[in-house]
Amino acid sequence: MTKLLEIRDLHKRYGATEVLKGVDCDMAKGDVVCVIGSSGSGKTTMLRCINMLEEFQGGTIRINDEEIGYETVGGMRRRKREREIARQRLLTGMAFQQFNLFPHLTALDNVTLGLIKVKKLSRAEARTIAERWLERVGLLARKDHYPGQLSGGQQQRVAIARAIAMNPLLMLFDEVTSALDPELVNEVLQVIKDLARDGMSMLIVTHEMRFAYEVANRVIFMNQGRIGEEGDPREMFVTPKTERLAEFLKTSTFR
Amino acid sequence: MGYTLNFDAVWRSFDRLLAGLGLSLMLAIVAIAIGCVIGLVVAFALRSPSGLLRRPAGLYVTVIRNTPILVLVLFTYFALPQLGVRLDKINSFIATLAIYSGAYLAEVFRAGLIAVPPGLREAGLAIGLTEMQIRTSITLPVMLRNVLPALSSTFISLFKDTSLAAAIAVPELTFEARKINVETFRVVETWIVASCLYVATCTVLAALMRRIERRLAILR
Ligand SMILES: Nc1ncnc2c1ncn2[C@@H]1O[C@H](COP(=O)(O)OP(=O)(O)O)[C@@H](O)[C@H]1O
Ligand SMILES: [Mg+2]
Numbered sequence: 069m070t071k072l073l074e075i076r077d078l079h080k081r082y083g084a085t086e087v088l089k090g091v092d093c094d095m096a097k098g099d100v101v102c103v104i105g106s107s108g109s110g111k112t113t114m115l116r117c118i119n120m121l122e123e124f125q126g127g128t129i130r131i132n133d134e135e136i137g138y139e140t141v142g143g144m145r146r147r148k149r150e151r152e153i154a155r156q157r158l159l160t161g162m163a164f165q166q167f168n169l170f171p172h173l174t175a176l177d178n179v180t181l182g183l184i185k186v187k188k189l190s191r192a193e194a195r196t197i198a199e200r201w202l203e204r205v206g207l208l209a210r211k212d213h214y215p216g217q218l219s220g221g222q223q224q225r226v227a228i229a230r231a232i233a234m235n236p237l238l239m240l241f242d243e244v245t246s247a248l249d250p251e252l253v254n255e256v257l258q259v260i261k262d263l264a265r266d267g268m269s270m271l272i273v274t275h276e277m278r279f280a281y282e283v284a285n286r287v288i289f290m291n292q293g294r295i296g297e298e299g300d301p302r303e304m305f306v307t308p309k310t311e312r313l314a315e316f317l318k319t320s321t322f323r
Numbered sequence: 324m325g326y327t328l329n330f331d332a333v334w335r336s337f338d339r340l341l342a343g344l345g346l347s348l349m350l351a352i353v354a355i356a357i358g359c360v361i362g363l364v365v366a367f368a369l370r371s372p373s374g375l376l377r378r379p380a381g382l383y384v385t386v387i388r389n390t391p392i393l394v395l396v397l398f399t400y401f402a403l404p405q406l407g408v409r410l411d412k413i414n415s416f417i418a419t420l421a422i423y424s425g426a427y428l429a430e431v432f433r434a435g436l437i438a439v440p441p442g443l444r445e446a447g448l449a450i451g452l453t454e455m456q457i458r459t460s461i462t463l464p465v466m467l468r469n470v471l472p473a474l475s476s477t478f479i480s481l482f483k484d485t486s487l488a489a490a491i492a493v494p495e496l497t498f499e500a501r502k503i504n505v506e507t508f509r510v511v512e513t514w515i516v517a518s519c520l521y522v523a524t525c526t527v528l529a530a531l532m533r534r535i536e537r538r539l540a541i542l543r
Contacts, residue, residue, distance in 0.1 A: 168446035182450035
């Protein structure tokens with residue numbers, strides 16, 4: 069069986085500072101992997117390399133055995149063409165900490181934009197798909213609202229619908245509840261749990277430990293640009309093998 | 324003061340003032356429309372990572388914004404023919420105002436582009452849009468909504484700059500007013516009426532822009 073995601077020896081530098089120092093990660097279809105770790109450990113950067121929002125200088129990322137972002141021609145590693153990278157970005161969907169909804173478009177149009185411009189669907193087809201996903205995240209009634217008229221939790225759910233409507237193989241979530249008021253966190257986590265139940269493959273950066281414990285079949289602990297520890301959350305959270313993870317868990321809240 | 328107002332002579336020539344105003348508007352609309360295209364391209368160039376685009380765009384904006392528009396008008400009309408570029412009065416002025424407005428609009432648009440959150444581009448990339456699709460479907464519409472208030476005052480000030488066409492005898496509003504002034508000697512009346520026409524037009528323009536602003540406002 070081919071792996072859904074295969075990251076090998078991923079290295080990423082910003083100028084002289086190396087922020088990813090050789091990361092490996094595998095995911096099979098249907099896996100739900102949560103990435104935890106203190107701020108600055110490289111969680112966001114890893115996610116952003118997977119969909120080429122960041123360039124990386126070493127290692128490979130493969131999705132369904134297809135090499136992402138770079139190709140080797142005559143022994144020289146070089147960035148793929150922009151069109152090719154744009155196509156590869158469709159293999160993944162991403163939800164951001166700051167939602168990043170398009171403020172001039174309604175919830176519905178936020179979801180249909182990619183379906184129409186990228187997937188070249190007709191307006192009617194795009195609308196059908198968008199409405200189905202807005203219904204799934206509980207916002208069909210708000211489809212004609214602009215982002216500014218929605219609460220943070222609602223905006224994040226629209227953003228998730230926008231990403232998933234493109235039918236990605238793998239969903240990337242980057243601290244999607246960190247910018248939310250506490251009372252809005254659960255409605256977003258619930259949407260993600262529903263997706264997990266449907267078998268969606270997801271790589272989720274989160275600070276919500278209880279959520280990670282409940283939803284993940286594997287947890288990755290990032291520490292200073294490396295994977296510090298990984299495994300089943302039921303074992304990791306109870307008996308951490310490394311001092312670092314024990315420290316980190318002590319300072320985290322399980323709410 | 325010893326000056327009694329008498330508008331009779333001005334009213335008799337009022338249709339000429341209106342025709343002048345019509346030409347002023349035409350000059351402004353054509354020049355600003357071209358200026359908007361120049362301004363957009365230059366604004367994106369100013370934000371480009373490539374110095375090959377950024378530097379010439381920056382030079383253009385600096386040179387134009389630091390040259391008085393009257394000098395540009397006279398240069399285009401009197402100096403360019405010496406260099407082999409011959410334009411009639413009206414086209415010469417339109418070209419000047421277009422290039423002039425392009426530099427000012429580029430600055431307005433550039434400020435608007437800075438105010439577009441970079442996360443929108445990344446969200447666009449993440450759903451597979453190309454850079455060009457992001458520019459046209461996201462960056463541009465969001466930026467335009469950001470700049471509408473600033474755009475309104477820039478348009479008005481550019482419209483008023485059409486009065487400088489009088490310097491090369493383009494028969495727009497100011498030129499017609501000066502002719503009527505000379506013919507009738509009703510100095511005060513002529514310039515009062517001409518000023519009122521400018522004020523009225525600018526007021527209508529501002530109201531129009533406010534309506535567009537309200538229509539397109541991003542709901543928050
Ligand atoms: N654009 C950037 N330029 C320079 N350094 C950056 C940039 N983005 C992130 N970093 C650095 O990379 C490291 C990892 O960041 P990040 O992946 O955002 O961490 P996390 O998501 O785990 O909090 C941090 O030390 C951060 O300061
Ligand atoms: Mg982060």
